[in-house]
Amino acid sequence: MSVRLAAALLALGCLGGWHTGCRSDVLPTPTVRAEPDVVTFAIAGMHCDGCAMAIGDALNEAEGVEAASVTFADKRAVVRFDSAKTNVAALTLVIEKAGYKPSVVAPAGGTSGSSTP
Ligand SMILES: [Cu+2]
Numbered sequence: 001m002s003v004r005l006a007a008a009l010l011a012l013g014c015l016g017g018w019h020t021g022c023r024s025d026v027l028p029t030p031t032v033r034a035e036p037d038v039v040t041f042a043i044a045g046m047h048c049d050g051c052a053m054a055i056g057d058a059l060n061e062a063e064g065v066e067a068a069s070v071t072f073a074d075k076r077a078v079v080r081f082d083s084a085k086t087n088v089a090a091l092t093l094v095i096e097k098a099g100y101k102p103s104v105v106a107p108a109g110g111t112s113g114s115s116t117p
Pocket residue numbers: 046047048049050051052
């Protein structure tokens with residue numbers, strides 16, 4: 001009986017935030033700042049890993065790109081970018097300038113309907 005009571009009190013304690021280990025909201029969560037977007041390009045014209053690396057370099061050097069990963073096997077580039085600094089059209093240009101033909105596979109963003117590819 002008293003054990004039950006103690007358990008109940010403990011549970012209440014958790015809910016009330018007595019135990020810092022129980023609180024996930026204590027961790028700092030990055031919230032407001034321009035949210036990075038992610039876009040996936042299918043890229044035509046790659047013929048080796050060097051091509052993928054060249055595209056990756058070009059993208060990573062481009063303004064507003066936070067991370068770009070290009071895989072030759074998939075012939076895809078996944079680019080995470082700051083939408084306050086650049087956009088999909090600009091990134092497309094970067095890849096075209098590098099000598100390849102990108103087409104957008106999955107633009108990020110919630111406005112254009114949901115997840116059926
Ligand atoms: Cu190549």
